[in-house]
Amino acid sequence: MxxxxxxxxxxxxxxxxxxxxxxxxxxxxxxxxxxxxxxxxxxxxxxxxxxxxxxxxxxxxxxxxxxxxxxxxxxxxxxxxxPFARAVRVINRDGEGRMLKNDMGRYRMLSTDLAAKALTPMIIDVPPLAPGATPARSAHSGEEFVYVVSGSVVFEMEPYAPTVLATGETVYFDAASEHGFYASGPEGARILSICYSGSGDAPDHLTV
CATH class of the missing domain: 1.10.260.40 (lambda repressor-like DNA-binding domains)
Incomplete structure (x- = not known):
């Protein structure tokens, strides 16, 4: 972000x-x-x-x-x-969830009916990088797991070189390191992102 x-x-x-x-x-x-x-x-x-x-x-x-x-x-x-408690659950049907959009893509926030979750699950539709555009970046506390649902994405993270993740591939990383995604093909891509803060709070992104 x-x-x-x-x-x-x-x-x-x-x-x-x-x-x-x-x-x-x-x-x-x-x-x-x-x-x-x-x-x-x-x-x-x-x-x-x-x-x-x-x-x-x-x-x-x-x-x-x-x-x-x-x-x-x-x-x-x-x-x-x-509140999150023993035996509690929430179900999201196909297409359900709180929608938001930013430079990284179009987000569908899942399980938003539960408070005090340690995990923040999201489905993200990731667009390709526009010509001449600077890739969007994010950095926040905790850990993040990403699974590529469809298409392929370029994953960038300091201090590593950019790498392409294809459908079915995953990455688990320290979310405090600056990172970002963009689709490697013109059709875009879709990823599942699960952020873990370790405290029951949503990840506190550092960029204001």
Whole structure:
């Protein structure tokens, strides 16, 4: 993910701002305190609260991790969901899931009805790299597993050389290292990505 990503429409942006403002008010936190907890700048937090900014995926993950909120709650603008517990389950039928889009591709977030998950599963439709474009990059805490469902992708990760992953191939890596994907063919590709934070929070992407 990077600075150009957009994941929420105007209504979603206002919902995040409302949740953030209510949480600050209930806990008596200043913007400076929230900034220290999340790593999101005070000016960015102010714009989010006032509905002047559409928070990117990277910002949402930092807010969810730093404030103890479930990532899907921020996406949906809701304040409560079914907590993860023994014998709990959630099923996503074909095509179901919370949709978002950024420079890396089109995401279908899975199992968003459960809060406090250690895993963040996503189906990602990965486009080819546009002529002259710079590949999108991401870096976040925890670990990530990727399985190529269809097509093939170029996987780039510091400090390794780029490598092509074909259908059925996988990669498991340290997500704190800057990394990214793009389809190697003109038709695009689809991958399954599962992020693990180790804490029950969504991965806290470092780029704001």
């Amino acid at each position: 990077n600075q150009r990503e957009t994941v929420l429409d105007e209504g979603g942006a206002h919902s995040v701002g409302r949740i953030l403002a209510d949480l600050r008010h209930d806990n008596g936190w200043t913007l400076a305190e929230v900034s220290k907890r999340t790593g999101v700048s005070i000016s960015a937090l102010s714009k989010i609260e006032n509905g002047q900014s559409h928070p990117a995926y990277s910002v949402l993950t930092r807010l969810s991790s730093g404030l103890g909120l479930d990532f899907s709650d921020l996406l949906e603008g809701k304040s409560s969901r079914t």
